[in-house]
Amino acid sequence: MTVLAPALVAALLTAAPSSPQVRILNRRVERNQVLATALRSAGLDAGQTDRVVAALQGVFDFRKSRVGDQLRLVFRGGELDHFDYRQSPVDEWQVRRDGERYVARKREVEVETQVSRVELEVASSLYDAAVTAKEDPTIALALADVFAWDIDFYVDVRKGDRVRCLVEKVLSKGRLLRYGEVLAAEYRGESVGTKRVFRWQPPDGEWSYFQEDGTSARKAFLKSPLKFAHVTSRFGMRFHPVLEYLKAHQGVDYGAAIGTPVWSVADGTVTLAGNTGAGGNSVCVRHRNGFETCYLHLSSYGAGVRTGARVAQKQVIGYSGNTGRTTGPHLHFAMKRNGAFVNPLNQKFPRNEPVPASLLARFRETVAPIAASLDAPSLATVTRPGG
Numbered sequence: 001m002t003v004l005a006p007a008l009v010a011a012l013l014t015a016a017p018s019s020p021q022v023r024i025l026n027r028r029v030e031r032n033q034v035l036a037t038a039l040r041s042a043g044l045d046a047g048q049t050d051r052v053v054a055a056l057q058g059v060f061d062f063r064k065s066r067v068g069d070q071l072r073l074v075f076r077g078g079e080l081d082h083f084d085y086r087q088s089p090v091d092e093w094q095v096r097r098d099g100e101r102y103v104a105r106k107r108e109v110e111v112e113t114q115v116s117r118v119e120l121e122v123a124s125s126l127y128d129a130a131v132t133a134k135e136d137p138t139i140a141l142a143l144a145d146v147f148a149w150d151i152d153f154y155v156d157v158r159k160g161d162r163v164r165c166l167v168e169k170v171l172s173k174g175r176l177l178r179y180g181e182v183l184a185a186e187y188r189g190e191s192v193g194t195k196r197v198f199r200w201q202p203p204d205g206e207w208s209y210f211q212e213d214g215t216s217a218r219k220a221f222l223k224s225p226l227k228f229a230h231v232t233s234r235f236g237m238r239f240h241p242v243l244e245y246l247k248a249h250q251g252v253d254y255g256a257a258i259g260t261p262v263w264s265v266a267d268g269t270v271t272l273a274g275n276t277g278a279g280g281n282s283v284c285v286r287h288r289n290g291f292e293t294c295y296l297h298l299s300s301y302g303a304g305v306r307t308g309a310r311v312a313q314k315q316v317i318g319y320s321g322n323t324g325r326t327t328g329p330h331l332h333f334a335m336k337r338n339g340a341f342v343n344p345l346n347q348k349f350p351r352n353e354p355v356p357a358s359l360l361a362r363f364r365e366t367v368a369p370i371a372a373s374l375d376a377p378s379l380a381t382v383t384r385p386g387g
C-alpha cells in the first residue's frame with residue numbers, strides 16, 4: 001500500500017484542473033549543457049523547446065550561453081507561459097507566449113555611466129582596501145592592471161599605501177553593475193613611491209596610459225609574472241614571496257597559492273610548454289632583444305599555450321602550482337638574456353613610446369583638469385547616459 005505524505009496530498013489537491021496551475025522553475029545552465037538541453041532538463045518537451053529556441057534565433061547569440069546562466073520558466077496549466085534567460089543584471093532575454101508561438105526579445109535596461117573618485121588605503125592588501133572602502137573588489141584588479149608595468153601588487157604593497165583613481169561606474173537604478181575605464185590613477189607607496197597614470201588617446205592612435213609628463217606607463221616587460229587576482233588558497237597558505245634571486249637556483253621564487261594566474265611578462269613565442277621533471281609543468285617564452293622567461297611548477301596551462309604559440313603581454317599562460325620538485329606551492333620565475341640567466345628583479349626595461357612632442361601641449365591640456373579632479377575630492381562627478 002502506498003502512503004502519500006501530507007504535503008504531496010496538498011499539492012495534488014491544488015493541482016485541480018479548475019484553475020490553471022502556475023508553476024515556476026528556476027534553473028542554471030550546467031556544465032556540458034547548451035540552452036536546448038537545459039530547457040529539456042527543466043521539463044520542457046521537445047516541441048516546446050524547439051519553439052523557444054526558434055523564437056530566440058537572431059535575438060540571442062547561442063554561442064554566448066555560459067555555465068551558470070539563469071533560467072526562469074513559468075508554466076501555466078502545464079504549458080510554458082514565459083521564459084527568462086539571464087546572464088547579468090543588464091543581459092536578460094525574455095520569451096513570451098503569443099497564441100501558439102513564442103516571441104523573444106532582449107530586455108532593455110537603462111544604464112548610466114558616472115565618473116567617480118575612489119580612494120583606498122591599504123591595511124593588508126589592495127583587495128581588502130577595496131572592500132573596506134565599500135567598493136566592489138574588482139576595482140583592485142582594474143587598478144593592478146593599470147599599474148602592472150611598475151608595481152607588483154603581491155610584493156610591493158605596504159601597509160599605509162594610498163591609491164586614488166577616477167573610474168567610470170556603470171550603474172543601473174543607482175546600483176553598480178561594473179566598473180568601466182580607469183581614467184586616471186595615483187599610487188603612493190612606501191616601496192614604489194608615487195606613480196600617476198592617465199588614460200589618453202592620441203589622434204588616430206589607440207587608448208593607452210601615460211604619466212603626467214607624457215612618458216608611457218607601459219614597458220615591454222611587466223613588473224610581476226603573477227597576475228593580481230583574488231585567490232583563495234586551498235591550503236590556507238598566506239602569500240610569502242621569497243624575492244631573493246637564488247643564484248644556484250637561477251631564478252626567483254614567488255610563494256603563491258595554487259591557481260594564481262601566471263601571465264607572460266612580455267609579448268613572445270612559447271618555446272616550451274610541458275613537464276620538465278624537477279621543474280614540473282613549465283612554460284618558457286622567447287621575447288624580443290634576446291630575452292627568454294620561464295615559469296615553473298605550474299598546476300595547469302593557459303588556453304592555447306603550446307610550443308610555437310604566440311602569446312601577448314598579460315596573457316595568462318598558466319596557473320601556479322606545486323608540480324615537480326618543490327617544498328610547497330610556488331612559482332619559480334627565471335629570465336635569460338642571450339642564453340644566460342639574469343636576475344629579473346634587477347632588469348630595467350625602457351618605457352614604450354611617449355606622447356609625441358608635437359602633441360605634448362594637447363596632452364597636457366587634456367590631462368590637467370583630470371589631474372585636478374584626482375587631487376580635489378570636492379569636484380563634482382560627471383554623469384552621462386549609456387554604458
Ligand SMILES: [Zn+2]
Nearest residue numbers: 249252253332
Ligand atoms: Zn625556485
